[in-house]
Amino acid sequence: MTHIKMNRRQFSGLLASTTLVLSARGALAQDADTIRIGFVSPRTGPLAGFGKTDGYVLEQVRAALTDGIEVAGKSYAVEILDRDTQSDPARAAQLAKELINEGVDLMLAVSTPEVINPVSDACEAAGVPCLSTVMPWEAWYFGRGAKPGEPSPFKWTYHFGFGVGEIFKTYTSTWPQIETNMKVGVMYPNDADGNAVRAVLAPQLEAAGYTIVDPGAYETGTTDYSTQIALFKAEGVEIINSFPIPPDFAAFWRQAAQQGLARQVKIMQTAKTGLFPSEMEAMGSLAEGMASAAYWHRDFPYFSPVTGQSGHDLANGWEAETGEQWTQQLGATLSLLDAGILALKAASDPKSKEALRDAIATLNVETIGGKVDFTSGPVPNVAHGPILGSQWVKAKEGPFDLDYVLVNNATDPNVPITSQLAPYNE
Structure with missing residues (x-):
């Protein structure tokens, strides 16, 4: 039998290396069991009205997801990383890239082309599924280079809501x-x-x-x-x-x-x-x-599949907590989170970007804002709304x-x- 002698410094180094390997393995295991969602909106700046209620809505959703979600028989924790664009399109693009580098599985972007288009473009370039709402879909689809009558140039980005x-x-x-x-x-x-x-x-x-x-x-x-x-x-x-x-x-x-x-x-x-x-x-x-x-x-007659709230529940909760009048962005933001969570649940593997993209492309669900149906157009990658x-x-x-x-x-x-x-x- 061969005996290896080590001094204290060598032993400490080996112990540190072993701990590092075990920590890395633990982190990888945790990442495998955690779904990370990037959420980008304008909380400050000229478009701050659109993002004012987002913090409250995120609180509701995080509370509802405390125990995570189950997908294909497996339980996952859900982490939502929210970022403020400060109403700056360049900052929106940068934040999206940072979130992509942080390993988000799904990106959500809400409110106006100044936020949504640069985030969508960053996700399209990186191959990360992205879902967005609250801007005319024509400004999202054609504004990003799609041509009428031609196949969609987008493989990873999807948008729902009203159009012209x-x-x-x-x-x-x-x-x-x-x-x-x-x-x-x-x-x-x-x-x-x-x-x-x-x-x-x-x-x-x-x-x-x-x-x-x-x-x-x-x-x-x-x-x-x-x-x-x-x-x-x-x-x-x-x-x-x-x-x-x-x-x-x-x-x-x-x-x-x-x-x-x-x-x-x-x-x-x-x-x-x-x-x-x-x-x-x-x-x-x-x-x-x-x-x-x-x-x-x-007064929309729909419920959130994530939080269980009706429109009046959501509006009254905001007014009771803040003392401020409800806004239509409450339901719009929650509908985006509803659709995103339902897409994750519909995916065969929520940690596979391809599987998640395919789940969004065939999504046909009801949110607190009404139906989100990507199976019926009006163009690829778009679901129209009221x-x-x-x-x-x-x-x-x-x-x-x-x-x-x-x-x-x-x-x-x-x-x-x-x-x-x-x-x-x-």
Whole structure:
């Protein structure tokens, strides 16, 4: 028998090496039993209204997933790594790359092209499954290089929610509730959303008999809107349709009020802004009567398969914990997490990126926001969803000044309507 003699330093080195190997093996075993989800949203910056409630929703989901999930007979812990883009597309891309390097199995991105598109592009390049929601799907699909009539160039990224078709259907079934001259002044910025609606929505509105008054694309961050306002006044527009980020809309509409445009407008139709109570509070008296569009509302008749909450459960919980008015982003964010968890459960192996991608591609489930069905188009990698006509009105009761009411359900008749569209200057 051969005896090997070691001094104290050699023995300590061997012990450290053995511990390191055992720790590494333990980490690998833990990683094999843990599903890691990256979650990227704008919690601060100009788009912060979209991310304001995300922390609360993540708390609900993490609590519901305390015991993990079971997939194909095996139990997995679930870890959600959430990151704030600060409303910066470059930061969104960087955060996505960092999360990919940290080994996430699934990426979730929510709210606006400034967040979703750079995250989706990073995932597509790295071969990581990505699921997103809350932006027009055309701005996601065509805005990232897909061509009409051609096969999808995307193998790893998927998006669900409303598109320009749903927006058109909602507008053209809501606006006739008020008699107007059908002249629409459009404020479409030079960004992914603005370019998509200018290319698709504006021609559809014209075909439906509306006259489009378009002063041209403006750059995000513009501070003087006198040229646009003068044109809208001269043309006598009675409907305005806007797709700016919130600070730009606030600047535009305050100037519109100062320069007399607001008095002639019968329908102030907002999009991408006018979605959240905080934005309306900042507008003061100018907010009352603004038409909006709801991609989620507390009156949606659906439940979260992850947390078990109804829309009212979710909204009431937020108000009780924060003292602040509920927002439609609560349900939108939870619907993304619902869909992501259901995709993981449907995968033959949630740790296999190919298996998870295939599960998303065939996903057909119901979330707190309604159905998410990737089996029926409208194009590959996209599942369309509803957007409903809504309006900010003076609250009849309760602690908040304004109430957010539904005035049209053309894109989801399951959702109850509670009001009729009223003229902006009523």
